[in-house]
Amino acid sequence: MARPGSPGSVDVLGECVADIFEDPDRSDPDGLVLRALPGGGPANTAVALARLGTPTRFLGRLSNDAFGALFRARLNASGVNLGSSVTAPEPSTLAVADLDASGQAAYTFYAESAADWQWTDIELAATRNDDTVCLHTGSLALIRHPGGSRIEDHLARVREHATVSIDPNVRPLLVEPSTYRERLPHWCAIADILRLSEDDCATLAPDTGLDEACDNWHGAGARLVVITLGGNGALVSLDGARVTVTAPPVTVADTVGAGDSFTAGLLHHLDALGHLGGRLDTLTLDDATDACTFAAQVAALTCSVPGANPPWKEGTALRTTPIRT
Template identity: 65%
Template sequence: MSPTSSSPPDGPGPAGPAAPVAVLGECVADAFTAPPPAGAPERSVPSLGLEVLPGGGPANTAVALARLGTPTRFLGRLSGDVFGRLFRAHLTASGVDLAAAVEAREPSTLAVADLDAEGRAEYSFHAEGTADWQWTDAELATAAAGPASCLHTGSLALVRPPGGEAVERLLERMRERATVSIDPNVRPPLVDPAVYRARLARWCAAADILRLSDDDLGHLLPGTGPEEAADAFHGHGVSLVVVTLGGEGALASLDAAEGRVRLRVPARPTAVVDTVGAGDAFMAGLLHALHTGGALGGRLDGLTPGLLRDALATGADVAAATCAVRGADPPWAHRTNGPRDD
């Protein structure tokens, strides 16, 4: 499926399919090793060059959503430092609404990526006392006050103290007026997976959509297959579970009134440069298609198997396009792949 653009409403209105998708979470400066520039003089001591790109799971999803044409509002705490200015420029240029972002005094979060031969990244984080985790209930109440068809969140902002518990409380309030979507995006170097496991049942009770990668699943429910895991998550209350399986595509499980629906879509073939931001891009493609199809705004009551399959295919296409370039640089709507036959 080729993603289609939707237009933002002319002005504020009630929550519903036409209202923006609100994305809550962190911005992270992703630093990649870079070779020295051609002609640079030799040094007498070892050195390491870094190329810094804007990243962070929720910010990546917001950028991808906006580039696809979905009206998107980012709820983040953005530092005034050099990285914070980079984030603002990137989000704004991609069409993301930053009117609800908090101007934070704390520094930005930095992650240094080490890529393996297959382009998969391992990160070392520099995140103590940084802006992303300092949410208060008052800040969140102000940031989330506008209309929204969906609140999407997850990753570190949902588990890092002191703000993680405040974000959890916001989910309960937002559920009264919008679809709630969560992507745990487990990061063992920063947070013990046991912390995620302890909170997962509460997240499923608050959420309508839960997206995990196969790596996330391995950390949260070791040895459990995607179908069995989806059944467990449904038991805690979440209606739609999506597990992305890397090169094997994605599985979706929908707990609908007429029964449980299972769907699989293959991955889109692509020449992989790296997989940074692929899961975030998949999530954006999924939410974009659900927003365009009018399924967001409530408890997914209008979600049909056909629309869900289209949404999964859109997510796979956007993820593939992101894997084909360096870093989390998702495609604009006019640069995504065309129709697919699966």
């Protein structure tokens, strides 16, 4: 159950991905030099949560290859608890990033038969922790076979005692958009929080306005729907009552991991306000607005540096008290 004024433990279930970038300063016509950075939406969210000071467990299937060692080092250094993660024999997932002039990343994935998608019911059951106030998941781990459907079943059991948060993080190059649209109503039925990007909405609800899309997802069961709008902030919708929060100004290095950091800021602030641990029964639109305004700060700081490198609570300009707009 939620503990007002005392942050609870948040679990994040999903993939780690090696983000592969060109190193232009070392590349030449004779060879392309690449740099591998630890990433993956759920792993980025876990790192950001832990750096903000929220007790965080990452529930992942981490390969025993060189990339798996890279993932473990980053998660451990950020203070994430890996005690319930699985050491897996399958390879890690790779994503080769191509950055445009504005810092936006497009990815080519190498993900077939990777460790992240092979969850078993026994492995998932072993991750359960009755002290957890929230389980966040989504991205490819929730949609790819064979593990995705097992994670859905696991969420239905976990929500008996914890808030459920889902970020679809749509990847149409890897999964047909129709597959996401088919599963989304079921996700809304088991999720208390649905966090999407504006691009996700364009894929999931084409030719539908954001207000109408929010109402549809509320009708399917999600109480809090948050749509991030890049530099335009975020649309916050609680049971159909809506407000838009602004994004702070920032000089963008790139946008890698910004949405994941936003999700972490949102969950961290809701936890600090005592709203996690159930069905968000005490959440008000003012508190949801405060949480999303804080989350926008976290995302902006992530955008100000290269790669998915979310801020630490100490040594940043983050405001941790409620912010009114």
